[in-house]
Structures are given as C-alpha cells and as structure tokens.
Amino acid sequence: MCQAQGAHGNAPGELRNGRRQIKFQSRRLLARGQRMILADVADFRTAARRRLPHFLFEYIDGGSYQQVSLARNVADLAQLSLDQRVLRDVSAVDPSVTLFGQRFSLPLILAPVGLAGLNARRGEVQAARAALAAGTVLCLSTVSACSIEEVSAGSGHPPWFQLYMLRDRGFVAAMLQRAATANCPALVFTVDLPVPGARYRDRRSGLTGAPGLAGDLRRLGQALARPRWCWDVGLLGRPLTLGNVAGVLGSGTPLGDFLGWLADNFDPAASWADLEWVRQLWKGPLIVKGILHPDDARAAAAIGVDGIVVSNHGGRQLDGAFSAVAALPGIVDAVGGSVKILADGGVRSGLDILRYRALGADAVLAGRPWVWALAAAGERGVAQLLSMFDAELRVAMALTGQTRFGPSLHS
Numbered sequence: 001m002c003q004a005q006g007a008h009g010n011a012p013g014e015l016r017n018g019r020r021q022i023k024f025q026s027r028r029l030l031a032r033g034q035r036m037i038l039a040d041v042a043d044f045r046t047a048a049r050r051r052l053p054h055f056l057f058e059y060i061d062g063g064s065y066q067q068v069s070l071a072r073n074v075a076d077l078a079q080l081s082l083d084q085r086v087l088r089d090v091s092a093v094d095p096s097v098t099l100f101g102q103r104f105s106l107p108l109i110l111a112p113v114g115l116a117g118l119n120a121r122r123g124e125v126q127a128a129r130a131a132l133a134a135g136t137v138l139c140l141s142t143v144s145a146c147s148i149e150e151v152s153a154g155s156g157h158p159p160w161f162q163l164y165m166l167r168d169r170g171f172v173a174a175m176l177q178r179a180a181t182a183n184c185p186a187l188v189f190t191v192d193l194p195v196p197g198a199r200y201r202d203r204r205s206g207l208t209g210a211p212g213l214a215g216d217l218r219r220l221g222q223a224l225a226r227p228r229w230c231w232d233v234g235l236l237g238r239p240l241t242l243g244n245v246a247g248v249l250g251s252g253t254p255l256g257d258f259l260g261w262l263a264d265n266f267d268p269a270a271s272w273a274d275l276e277w278v279r280q281l282w283k284g285p286l287i288v289k290g291i292l293h294p295d296d297a298r299a300a301a302a303i304g305v306d307g308i309v310v311s312n313h314g315g316r317q318l319d320g321a322f323s324a325v326a327a328l329p330g331i332v333d334a335v336g337g338s339v340k341i342l343a344d345g346g347v348r349s350g351l352d353i354l355r356y357r358a359l360g361a362d363a364v365l366a367g368r369p370w371v372w373a374l375a376a377a378g379e380r381g382v383a384q385l386l387s388m389f390d391a392e393l394r395v396a397m398a399l400t401g402q403t404r405f406g407p408s409l410h411s
C-alpha cells in the first residue's frame with residue numbers, strides 16, 4: 001500500500017516536496033506582506049516549520065529508519081474511498097461518541113506526544129484547554145514538559161495519562177498512584193517501545209547525532225534562528241524539564257539528562273505479566289496502545305483491558321510495520337465488541353476520522369497535527385485545528401448520508 005520514498009528517505013505526501021513548498025509559500029507571503037492563513041493541516045505543518053528550531057520540527061515530523069510506515073499511515077488512509085449517498089435528510093449530524101463513560105463531541109483524542117510542551121509556552125496546558133473546550137481530551141505523555149498536576153490545574157480537568165513500562169517498577173507504580181490521585185479518567189499504557197526505533201532525521205538535525213559542546217552549539221544556533229520560539233518557550237516557558245520525571249532526577253536537571261535517563265529506562269524485558277500487574281494496580285479504564293496483531297489484541301482483552309489503540313506509534317518504531325488502517329479490520333474481527341477500539345496514524349482531516357470509524361474504530365487519536373497547531377498558534381491553533389476537524393467530519397458524514405455513526409460503532 002505504500003508509495004516509493006523520496007530523496008533522503010523522506011516519505012511521500014506531506015513529507016515530500018515539503019522544503020520546496022515552504023520556500024514557495026514563504027516567498028509568496030513575504031511578497032504580499034500577509035499573515036499566513038491556516039486552512040488545513042498542511043498549513044499548520046508549514047507554520048510549525050517556520051516557527052520551531054530545526055531540531056524540534058524534525059523530531060515531531062520524522063519517523064524511524066526510511067519512514068516507510070510513516071508514509072503508509074497517510075497513504076493507506078487516503079486510498080479508502082468514501083461512499084457518497086444522497087437525499088437522506090442530513091440536517092442534524094451528530095458525531096459525538098461515548099467512551100469509557102465520557103461523552104466526546106468529536107471522536108478524536110490528542111495523542112500522547114513526548115516533549116510536546118516545548119512547542120509553545122507550557123504547551124500541554126494550552127493543548128489540554130483547547131481539547132476540553134472542543135469536547136475532547138488530551139492524553140498526556142509520560143515524557144511531557146508539563147506534569148499531570150500542572151495540566152490538571154491549568155486546564156481545570158485532569159488529562160488522560162499515558163505511561164511507558166520503565167525498568168524502575170517503583171517509578172511506574174508511583175506514576176500510577178499519581179495519575180489516580182489526580183483523577184485521570186483513563187490510563188493509556190504504551191507497549192510498542194521496549195526499545196526505541198532509530199530516527200535518522202534526529203541524528204541529522206543534531207538532536208541526537210551531535211553530542212557534547214558541538215551539539216549544544218548546533219542546537220543553540222538553530223534555536224536563535226527562531227527568536228519568537230526563544231522568547232515564548234526558551235525564556236517565558238521555563239522550566240524546560242520533563243514534568244512527570246522531575247521528581248526522580250530533580251527539577252534542575254538539564255533536559256539532555258532526562259532524555260538519557262529515559263532511554264536507559266525503557267524496559268526490553270516488559271511482558272504480558274507486566275500488563276497484568278498494571279491491570280491490578282489501575283482501577284480505572286485501561287487502554288493498551290501499540291497493538292497491530294490480532295493475537296496481541298486477544299491477549300490484551302483476556303487480561304481485562306478496557307480498550308486498545310491500534311497503532312504503529314506514528315511510524316516511529318518498527319519501520320515496515322502495517323499501518324493501523326491495514327491492521328484495523330483484523331483486530332476488529334478479533335476483539336470488536338469486547339473492548340473499545342481506538343486507532344491512530346495519519347489522521348490529517350475529519351474525513352480521515354470517518355474513514356477510521358468506517359473500518360470499525362470507536363475513536364481515533366492524532367499526534368503530529370495538534371503539535372503543529374500548537375507550535376503555529378498555541379491554544380488558539382489547537383482550537384482552530386479541532387474546529388476544522390469537526391467541520392470536515394460533519395460535512396463528510398452529511399455527504400455519506402449519515403446523521404449518526406452506524407449502529408456497529410456503539411456498545
């Protein structure tokens with residue numbers, strides 16, 4: 001299902017021609033002296049690229065190895081045709097869903113994205129506010145800039161919380177307790193990162209490929225080339241730490257040390273027994289993220305999870321893996337009806353949400369789009385993105401002749 005790759009391993013679609021497009025758009029805007037109009041997700045990506053230091057944009061945008069799975073996520077969705085239907089009274093379209101006892105105006109959750117909070121001042125707080133205002137929720141990454149408590153206080157509501165299995169089980173148990181104390185409505189337990197996939201774009205950009213003083217200077221140079229980011233995040237957005245992990249290493253620890261601690265702490269020995277352990281500790285809704293095989297979906301369901309996220313981690317782990325779109329039908333056959341099925345990868349419009357729904361997903365997550373929107377315009381940008389997704393989904397439902405999603409989508 002995947003297309004060929006472009007030069008330097010860049011994937012097609014949103015990734016290919018990116019530089020040329022940005023230069024062209026920048027020149028056009030400068031020529032007209034106008035602010036950029038953000039009409040679709042590609043515009044948010046362009047704006048993020050102009051706003052962020054190079055290493056940060058590359059970190060968000062990139063996938064692992066040759067980015068084959070990243071490209072598949074987008075390409076496999078795009079090739080699903082929608083069924084146009086007419087004269088069916090679509091005057092009252094309602095895309096809301098209920099998941100784990102919560103009502104969502106839009107079946108789209110902001111996916112956990114590590115370091116997302118560095119893309120705008122105290123970024124996860126801004127994103128959580130925009131999500132709540134749109135009737136949905138942010139799933140906060142273990143490795144967020146803002147802590148669970150900061151996001152809860154700043155947005156007025158606890159976020160969903162995403163947890164990795166780390167070697168230090170004491171830390172994992174303490175994080176579960178912290179999320180429970182904060183009343184996080186759901187725990188997303190990510191299982192597709194026993195070891196990190198290599199991301200060559202991060203090496204080229206200098207995020208991981210340039211250690212020591214040379215690396216610091218390289219990243220500093222890239223940051224100084226983006227004065228608005230330096231002001232908004234680098235100065236006013238401090239502390240630049242990992243909020244949930246700061247308790248372990250001390251809040252004065254430099255970001256590089258946090259990331260080193262984390263890389264050393266992903267646990268390649270994690271097994272199904274660990275998921276059982278998490279199930280015993282976490283009493284609320286438990287969602288396992290990173291499932292692509294029907295047998296793994298069955299194993300998770302047998303342990304008593306409440307939901308799964310069909311996902312290849314946005315094409316950042318096993319390059320060459322199925323897209324969630326390709327994996328979804330087999331997983332719906334295997335466990336549909338017994339657990340909620342969420343999916344992510346490649347959602348770039350409301351039409352993509354409908355495509356995932358049509359394949360049997362109860363809801364979707366989107367990662368890069370909300371971070372691009374956050375980088376482009378903070379809370380306002382994420383709000384605009386969600387309103388755009390909502391409008392696109394409603395039109396797509398109307399033009400496919402639906403006022404509600406089909407009966408198989410409700411439990």
Ligand SMILES: Cc1cc2nc3c(=O)[nH]c(=O)nc-3n(C[C@H](O)[C@H](O)[C@H](O)COP(=O)(O)O)c2cc1C
Pocket residue numbers: 059060061073111112113114141142143162190289311312313314315316344345346347365366367368369
């Ligand atoms: C920059 C970046 C960081 C991510 N960090 C995490 C993370 O901390 N935890 C996690 O479970 N998934 C993480 N993901 C994966 C996302 O949750 C999600 O599965 C993926 O972004 C979906 O693909 P999309 O970006 O095409 O929407 C990350 C993705 C990106 C792009």
